[in-house]
Amino acid sequence: MKKWLAALSAIVLLAGCGTSSDGEKTGTTDKLKKVTVVLDWTPNTNHTGLYVAKEKGFFKEEGLDVDIIMPGDAGADQLVASGKADFGVSYQEGITQARIQDVPIVSIAAVIQHNTSGFASPADKNITSPKDYEKKTYGGWGSPIEKQIISSLMEKENADVEKLNIVNMGDTDFFTAVKRDIDFAWIFYGWTGIEAEIRGEKLNMQYLTDYSKKLDYYTPVLATNEKMIAKDPETVKAFLKASSKGYEFAIDKPDEAADILIKEVPDLDPELVKKSQQWLSPKYQDDADRWGEQKLSVWQNYGDWMYDHKLLEKKLDAKKAYTNEFLPK
Template identity: 30%
Template sequence: MLSFSTASHRAVRRLLALVLALCTVFASAACGSAASTDANGLRNVTFMLWWAPDTNHIGVYVAKNKGYYREAGLNVNVVAVAQSGAEQAVNNGVADFSLSTLTNVSTYATKGAQLKQVMQVQQKPSAIWCALKSNGAIHRPRDFDGKTFATFGSSESDAVVRRMIQTDGGTGTFDKVTVGTSTFQTLTSGRADFGGFYSTWEGVQAELNGPELRCFTEPDYGVPGNADSIGVITSNKIISSDPDLVKKFVQATQRGYEYAYEHGDEAAQILVDEAPEANLDIALVKKSMKMIIDGEYWGDRAKINSGEQTFGAIDYDGTQQYFDFLAQSDAYTDANGDVVTTAPQSKDLATDTYLAK
C-alpha cells in the first residue's frame, strides 16, 4: 500500500485548486446525485473519499454498515477521489459531501470556492515531521536547517517547517525536493532528509513495518492552533437548497464516528470489509484506531459520553489561530496566485448547527 504524508493531504489539495473539475459549474446539477432516489425510495447521496480509505474515513463506513444512513432515508455511495480533488468536486457539485480539513476549506475560500465544514471529527493536530532514525544528522527540528525537505509544493508546509526550526533556534532555511508517490520512499532513497506524516496513520505504519522514524510535533515547536481539523464538508449551495439533507447526512455520519470511537476494533474490521479495494492491513487499522482513541484525537471521551462535549463540534478558536499563523506567514494566495494577507475567518467557513446535540 502506498503511503501518503500529511504534506500530501495538505499540499496536493492546494495544487488541485487550480485544476479543472470533472463537471463545470453550469453542469453541476446534472452531475450531483442528491436529487435522485434509488429503487427503495432512498435519497442518493455521493460521498467522495478525501484520499484512499483510512481511519479518517472510518465513521462513514461504519454508518453505512450499521444502517444509519438507511435509517435517515439516504443511500450513500462512497466514490473514489476525483482527479481534481475532493474539495473541487464538492464545490462544483460532482460530489455532495467529502472529508477535508477546515484549513483546506480556508485555502479554497481565498480562491473563490463556496465550501463549508459541517462536522469536525479531529480535535487536535496529528501531524509529525520526521527524519529516518538512521539519519544521525537530525535529532531535533533545528537540525532540518540546510537539509532537504520532501514536499508536495505547499507554502503552508513551508511555513510550518520554518516555524518549527526557528522556534528550536535554527534559521529556517532548507532545500526542497518534490515527492513522487511516497514520502517514505523519498526518504529511504536518500533524495530527501525529512518530511511530513500523520502520526495516526503513517506513524503507525512505520511502527509496524518500518522504516524507523525520529519525529517532532507542531505544537511542541511553536505552531499554534489545530492544523489537522479533519471533518465533513459540503457546498454552500447544498446547505442553502437542502438543509434537511445536510442534517440527515451529518447526524448519521456523527453516529458512525461516535460508534467507531467506542468500538475501535470492530470499526477497524468494518473498514477493512467495506473497502476491500484498499487492501488494508487489519493490524494497521486496529492500531491506528487505538492511537486515535487512547490519544483522544476526536475529543474528550468522558465529556462526550456525559454530554458536556458534542462529538463533531467545530473548534473555531483552534482553527482560527492556525489561519492567523498562515496569513502572517504569507501562505494564503488567491486564484491569481497573489498573496492574501487577511486571514479567513473560521466562523464564516464552518457550522455545527446540523449536529445532534
C-alpha cells in the same frame, strides 16, 4: 491557488466510481436520497466512521443512499465546492485558503479534535528537532504552506530554512522515499507512524502542536458547499447524524469498527488498520463535548497564522468557514 481554482472548471462528472451502496443491500434505492461523499485520499482510519455508518445502515436509517468515492485527479475540495460531490473529507488548511478565494466550501464536522500530524524521519538520520533540518532534504507535495510551517518551526531554534532542500515527492511511499530520496516528510502518525511501528522502524517525530497552539487545527474535517447548506439542509443534518453514529461506534468499539473498514476495503493491511484504529479512536472526540464539534478560536488562530505568514491575501472570516449547526444535539 490559480491552479486550484482552474481545476474547478475542469472537473468531469462522476459516474460508476463509488463503492457499493446501502441500496444494494436492500435491493432498492427508491425511497433513499442518493448522495456522494468523496475521500481526501485512499481509505484509512480517518474514514472509519463513514464506512461504519454505511455498513451498519446508519445512513439508510436517515433516508440516505451514500456512495463513498475516491477523489481522482480533481481532489475532494474541488469536487465538493463545484457540487460534483455532496460531501467530502477535507482539511482546515485547504478550506481556509479556499474561503479567501471566495470558494463556497464549508467545514461541517471535525473528524479529529487535535492535529496529529508532524514531521517524521527514520531515527538513524538523527533529526530530533527543527534545528536539524538544515542541510537535509524534505519531501512534500509542493504547497507553500509546507515551507512556511517548516520555517516557523526552524526560526524558533535559530535555524535557516534556506539551508533546507525541499523536493516534491508526489505519491511516493514514505518508507521508500526516506530510504532513497529524502530525509523527512510530513505524516499523520495515526497511519504512517503506526505502520512504522509494525515494520519495526523507529521514527523521530516533531508534532506541529509541540511548537505552536495555532497549528493545532482540524485535520481532517467533513465538508460540504454553501449551496447544499442553503438548498438541502435536512440532507446535511441527516448525513451528519449518521456519520456521528459511525464515529461514535468507532470510538466505543475500535476493533469491530476496524473489522468493518477491512471488510469494506480488503486491500488494506488488517494489522495496520487494527493498530491504527486503536490509536486513533480515542482521538476522534478527545476533549470535545461531542464528536465533530469545532471551535471558532481554532479557525481564527490558524487563519491568523496563515495571514501573518503571508499565505493569505486577506484575513479569514472564520465564522463562515465552518458550522456546528448540523451536528446532533
